[in-house]
Amino acid sequence: MNQLGYYQSLIEKFPEGKLGEGLEPTFPGLSYQPMTYGLLLSSESIYYKKFPNKNSVSRIIELIDWLIDNNDLDEDGIPGWGLPHEWDAFQDGSINTANHPYTITTSIVMNGFLDALSSPDLVTRDKKIRIQEILTRVSLQWCRHVWTDKQTGGFFWYSPNVVDNYFTPNVSAMFLGTLSRLLNEQSKLFNATEYEFIQKRIDSAAEAIISNVKLINGYPQWSYTIYNDPNKKTKLNDLVHHGYIIWGMETYRANGGRHELPWTIGQSVASIDSFIEKKSVQRYQNKKGPARLWGVGMALAFFSEYADIQRVKNCIEIINEVYGPFPSLKLSPDRNSKNKLFYPRYAAHVLWGLALSL
Template sequence: MDKIKIKSSLKWWLPTIFLVGSATIGTLGLLQKVREVTKFEKQAYQQLLSKFSRIHPGRGSEPTFPGTSNQPMTYAFVLLSEALRYQATQDPEACVHIQNAMYWLLTNADLDQDERPGWGLPDAWDAFRDGSINPPNHPYTITTSIVILGLLNAFQSGCIDEEKLSRIIQTIVKTVIYWSRNVWTDVNEGGFFWYSPAPQDSYFVPNVNAMMLGTLARVLSELKESLSREERKLLEDRIKQGARMLVATVNQDLLEWPYAVIPGRVWSPNDLVHHAYTIWGTELVRDYKPSLIPWSRKQAIESVRRYKLNEYLLEFPLGYNNLRKARLWGAGMALAVESRWGDRQKALELLKIIDEKYGPFPNLRLYPEIEDQTFYPRYAAHVLFGLAVLNFSRKN
């Protein structure tokens, strides 16, 4: 493993280390210094973090939309990541990042000004390419769930004062109760959250549902006393019925879901980032109530590993004659899943792929080995989160 790490973009440290080791610090000091250098995953985190604005970490370019914008999802992933780092290290700089990201998200919890909480995209978007275009700042379920996870991490971080903790709780509870009452459909197979509160987006999208169900599971586990008995029952029912729907629609043999269940559309498997979202969400549900998830955790992790071929990560799983390379955010979520519930050695192998194919760190590309080196914060923030889980989660 040392060989893999030394080949990374920090290899320029080696001559200095050996010179200092031979001249001044002796064998034990040399070994300690080499161990520090071979912790490439920690250096990669700090390097990548430096690419995000300290005050507005969610602001930057997007590959789909022109200009620069503030992306709630990016703020959320930075918040998720830095909260993990602060819990592990008590670094005051991490607390500053937490405060900045949290302030932006709480201040901008209703950017479309409809008096309903939620977070989405700053640009107009036709999610299903059916001509129904949602306006700028329309909230989406996937973004909202990731933001709430970030706020939960901030709540648990230990660097938030009582007044802001109260505001976090109020915002989270208001949001999940609104979504559970108004952005939901019951069906024979269970039930599901819509892609967004817009009626034209009332489709079953597995990754969106899995992430929101996982979010509700954490809310019930961590904020139970802030919920009324009726509210707890509502969230518990949504988790139960939503899990039933995911079980009813999975390809059990390969543990795969389509991106969306829409009448008349051909079934095809999720791309890497959306499959990893699905696994992340369902594993959070398993942590809350194991009986709701019938497949094993090992099966879940193996399903993500099917998106890897030799030294590349694929956009779609093996077996579909589609070897298109994965986008950066899929690589980041795969790293997060492997780091949290899988094997550390395999997580380090994923990190090596990210460094060598998308990098080197911290200049990560949208696709592997392309000339365009434009930095896209929303995509890179998924890698930052994966690195945070690898470096700072309690498991490690």
């Protein structure tokens, strides 16, 4: 089976009518996950551009409708998407309520909307206006109220809750990348003052990411959290979160970011390579156990956008042989887990990577 066949088989694992519903490894029972909806919207919008078909149109309509209808599940009057569960992200005792928005999920959903808007025939005029209105409100809200200035640059918080005002590079990088794409593709949504304000936030966030990079073994790395106290313990990113950082920063580069990145696209590719050893993918660069499925999916997405076809094919082969076979992908390799369940939010990262690979 080739990439196209893998994509077509995997999309069928997401049943129409409840495309974003599924099990989670961390939370009990079934739930509707906004991140899954965002990734599927990107995947199907990209796929439709290459292979126009009625089934994709039907799915895209469902995905857009759900994300629009559920853009404020915490009912605070501000658009944003997160987790339908209570969650203490930093294990500091500050528990966010169910449906609290998170910056990373909101970024992924915004990216899905931008992919849908890039095909004019996919979105009706009324839906386009509604999506653009939501994108505008989210952008200005996060830039005004979900932000901290630092001595060097600044950062977008992990979530709009002030107790989550941590500098986590994967979150800030992904969001700044999405905003840079938004300004490039939908500049007319903002007046001159708003545009420059958002651009300054983007560049300031990029400056903070750049100032905290460590070029080790020839490729960029970051700590998961950047604390004000340099003695506070942190860790390097696992594969999925490292992938979010370099995806966001390469999106920034591609959309005319004002700060030059002190690493090349080749070094970004090499940083993903550092997680892969023959036919296995490690969760961390220091080889502490296998990556989860979403990490390998993120690697595939990045390779598909920025690397050579051989890396893409090798990554797909690993997914099929170690996490599969397609389409019944598992959270972890067989040899490390007896869990054979299908987790849609994790598999959706692979679907997105496959769409980009086509």
